[in-house]
Amino acid sequence: MQANVLVIGSLNMDLVAQAERLPRAGETLLGQSFATVPGGKGANQAVAAARLGGQVAMIGCVGADAYGHALRQALADEGIDCQGVRVAEDVATGIAMIVVDANSQNAIVIVAGGNGQLECADIERFDGLLQAADVVVCQLEIPYAVVAFALERAHQAGKTVILNPAPASGPLPQEWLAWVDYLIPNESEAQALTGLAVDSVDDAEQAAGLLHEAGAGKVIITLGERGVLFAAGAQSRHYPGRKVQAVDTTAAGDTFVGGFAAALARGLDESQAIAFGQAAAALSVTHAGAQPSIPTLAQVEQVLS
Template identity: 55%
Template sequence: MGDSAKKGRVTVIGSLNMDLVARAPRLPRPGETLAGHAFAQVPGGKGGNQAVASARLGAQVAMIGCVGGDSNGATLRSSLEAEGIDCTALATSANAPTGVALIVVDDASQNAIVIVAGSNAEVTPARIAEEEALIARADVIVCQLETPPDTVRAALAAGRRLQHTTILNPAPAARKLPPDWFPLIDYLIPNELEAATLSGVAIETPDDARRAAQALKAKGARNVIVTLGAQGVLALIDGAPGEGVHLPSPNVQAVDTTAAGDTFIGGFAAELARGAGAMDAIAFGQRAAAIAVTREGAQPSIPHRSEISA
């Protein structure tokens, strides 16, 4: 099905960063300077990546965020608009620069990332209240943790109040979530490191991820999906058999894992908004992410719907 067959609305509340990406033989140790062999500057940020992924993979998308009044901000805005994303709720800060992410990718396709929030810190709960009409038009609402926590909670609460599907990608997860967040979340989607931080369960295997997902669901999240990189996904979904289903990843040769998780979430959200069941949406997101890891960069790696096999 081509990109023109879009239906279902996704609103993303989140971060927009300019990614400064260096490739090196390996990740540097503390205090070490390494010679890199490539550099790129590309649009990113978890919110931006997930918005682009949702748009390319079949949804009508609106973005609520904030960029700086600088060249990076202008580039990020124009890149979203080029994807057909509604940017009427994308503000421009008068004071803060656009957020940036410093990314090192090694020859094994692993990465290390440092984020400077900049204008992302100006996405406030007041902005959520101002944009409630836009949120009300969405079928699915997607949040991450690269904007202020109070804003994320306000967005999730608005989604719950409006009876729309809410997705939280708890990244970066520096600490446990407040208990009152969990009942607001329809789909909690951490990676293995984030799931371990949130649950207190060390994760090395899908069985570990199952225990972490069970602990997080017991806190009140309706569904929990733990992404495990090359090991696939552990899904603890209402109505699915057993105590969590492990779905292996498609077998591909990874080049760069940057934005793989964002691609999965964007594809998953787009499919839910189109009316797919959760397990079908997970499988679709996995196929999209498998393509993304075979390409370099964040948003440049995200595939279009027409590239996803049935």
């Protein structure tokens, strides 16, 4: 299959509990519901790109267990080329334990499992997928050495490279920034990358400036209900958020990234792609779950029409 978006990243089974509020340290709360839902930032972004108009392939790693089988099947059901999703023996598939409160905020603990087994050799083995792609998307739920290898290889191949630095624990290696066309953190990730608290659009503009000084080209900081801050050098623009009734914000950022990638691959310009990604993310938060909440191209086009 000819893929115009390649996602290199994580696949997790999300174990989702709904509770009235998030628990405090040492506290046990009674929950209201529980579900297992296909997730992982990489897989979420791949599904988003596929539903939103992209031809998509994925490179990743799962364990030889029921969760791993279910995650690969979920990709295949979306028409995603998952030949690059390796099954590793003697390791569990990655999981994310998610608690969602009554205000749709969440707390997440990730266990890497098979995601931690992804190797640079996997990228080399499926170089044909990279060469066929127009846009390559990475995150940080796989080993950093693999991320670096993928970013450099995609950049050298002349692809449009998107990095969603999630989860971020500190500044990125400087050489990475030269390989990335679009760096897309959220508020907390922008704070981790720059050390600057990002609590407003003005803060986001300052953080984007610091990232530019560090070597980043184009920066898109997602700000939840406050919208998106796009910055390219000294130029910046704020895209206000869409007003919706949020139910679950779990995959909103992934939906934006996947939608933005698919829109670029379909030939939309930056501004159009940002607006498209915003509309997709706004629709996603009105439904529960990670991948189940991601809208289709037709649904987003209806909102934008």
